[in-house]
Amino acid sequence: MSVTLFDRAELLENLDGDAEFADSILGDAQVEIPKDVAQLKALCSGEELHSIRVCAHTIKGMASNLCAPALRDAAFAIEGAARDGDLEGARAALSELEKIAVMTVEAIKA
Amino acid sequence: MKILLAEDDKISRRLLERVFSGYGYDVVSASDGDEAWRILEEPEHPHLLVLDWMMPGVTGVEIVKRLRERPDGHTYYAIILTSLDTPDDLAYALDGGADEFVSKPYHADALRARANVGRRIVSLHHTLSEKIRLLQEANATISHLAATDELTTLYNRRYFNENLTKSISAAKRYKFPLSLVMVDIDKFKAVNDTYGHSSGDTVLKAFADILRSLARTEDVSARWGGEEFIILLTHTARDGAAVMAERVRSKMASECLRVTSIPVTVSLGVVEWGDGEDPELLIKRADKALYRAKDEGRNRVVLG
Incomplete structure (x- = not known):
């Protein structure tokens, strides 16, 4: 894995060193990431490309805010596939995102 | 001043709330476009808005388009927040009625500074509306006085x-x-x-x-x-x-x-x-x- 999973130092810097707030949103992230990934997985089993795109976009935004670039990039790939009407491409990228999501949550917990 | 923050992702929403809390804003949050629209239909709702473009339900740009069609549509200041950042996206959002377009990832101080501009404009709208109301009242009084006999209050x-x-x-x-x-x-x-x-x-x-x-x-x-x-x-x-x-x-x-x-x-x-x-x-x-x-x-x- 060449892309960083989670950069705590960057997050703290973005939050002006507010460690308490950082811990608070990281606590939320441990709940939100699996929830959103499960939602995306459910959507990928259907054919509603717009909903897949919106959900992947949400995960991308969250990952970006959390300084979790690997998850951001994986979500971006699915969002792009959905935008281009490539349902199979979105489905194919899902398993990679699921793996990265699990690792990201572990990195956040560490 | 009240500010409406509409963002579907909880973490992004909390970060957004943090940008405005403690800077003289009364933050009202919505977790999707439909909730944001419901808030905008309530009395005493915010007129300064920071809306994520892409949300489940109504999008941020659709909210702005709908708002501009209301009789008070000109009194809102809407900032669209998005990771869509091509010139076409920007033109689409601004032509749809947005006042400002901020790309993600945003810089907190810069976003707040743009909202501060919106706050000044919304305040100006409120002041102008109040002045117009007072002027209309004064005109009504003048019209009444111009048509009335002072002693008997019959018409003149x-x-x-x-x-x-x-x-x-x-x-x-x-x-x-x-x-x-x-x-x-x-x-x-x-x-x-x-x-x-x-x-x-x-x-x-x-x-x-x-x-x-x-x-x-x-x-x-x-x-x-x-x-x-x-x-x-x-x-x-x-x-x-x-x-x-x-x-x-x-x-x-x-x-x-x-x-x-x-x-x-x-x-x-x-x-x-x-x-x-x-x-x-x-x-x-x-x-x-x-x-x-x-x-x-x-x-x-x-x-x-």
Whole structure:
């Protein structure tokens, strides 16, 4: 894995060193990431490309805010596939995102 | 100032709330576009908005488009927050009605500074709206004063003349009868000389009350000048106007004394508008009938 999973130092810097707030949103992230990934997985089993795109976009935004670039990039790939009407491409990228999501949550917990 | 933050992702929403908390903003949050729209339909809702473009339900840009169609649509300041950042995206959002477009990832201080611009503009809108409301109230007061006699609060001569001209035009067009009653308080000079001007004013006010109590909603009663009054009765022929005039005469004769302790009567001249007659001529005929009533001994109604 060449892309960083989670950069705590960057997050703290973005939050002006507010460690308490950082811990608070990281606590939320441990709940939100699996929830959103499960939602995306459910959507990928259907054919509603717009909903897949919106959900992947949400995960991308969250990952970006959390300084979790690997998850951001994986979500971006699915969002792009959905935008281009490539349902199979979105489905194919899902398993990679699921793996990265699990690792990201572990990195956040560490 | 209230600010609405609409962002579907919880973490992004919390970060956004943090940008504005403690900087004089009263933060209202929505977790999707539908919730944001519900908030914007409540009374006392925010007018400064930071909306994520892409959200489940209504998108941020759709919210702005809908807002601009409302009568108060110009009073909002909307910042669209998005990771869509091509020139086409920017043009689409701004043409849709957004005031500002901020790309993600945003810099907290820069986003707040843009919202501060919005806060100044929204404040300006509020101030202007309040000034316009006060101006409208003042105009209404001025219009009322311009049409009203200060002492009796009946209509004044100017308003009456405008109304008479319009009513005659309508009577011509729709062929309905219209009558005038000209009234003069008998020996009013003697009232002033004997009891003083303040008592004279009391008599004028008491007579105005009598006119108000007897007039129909559509009648126009006015102080013509001094102790002279005039009543316009639309959809009323001369006989009907004479009945009304007699009621006025009778009520004044019986009630004014009780109100003012001064025995005062009135004389009245009644005329009906004839097709083609102009307002000046009609008034002149009413005046003539009134002076016949005076000549014939006062406290009476004369038909002209």
